[in-house]
Amino acid sequence: MKTEIFSVNGMKCEHCKTNVENAIKHVLGVEMAEVNLANKSVQVTYNDELTSPIQLKNAVDGLGKFEMIL
Numbered sequence: 001m002k003t004e005i006f007s008v009n010g011m012k013c014e015h016c017k018t019n020v021e022n023a024i025k026h027v028l029g030v031e032m033a034e035v036n037l038a039n040k041s042v043q044v045t046y047n048d049e050l051t052s053p054i055q056l057k058n059a060v061d062g063l064g065k066f067e068m069i070l
Helices: 016-027 053-061
Strands: 002-009 030-036 041-046 067-069
Touching: 002 053, 016 030, 016 041, 016 053, 041 053, 053 067
Parallel strands: none
Antiparallel strands: 002 041, 002 067, 030 041
């Protein structure tokens, strides 16, 4: 398992937080995703044999309102 923190542009409220967390949690291999709205970041614990930061970024960016910075 690997834990990383990524910046996410576009988050402004609890609804944004929930959307980003849910998008990441649905990626195969993700164990935990926790957004920090104050820092505009998300901490993700994932199995790096099943997923990658690019796949996490694609899940967040695919929401259309947000951009994950790798």
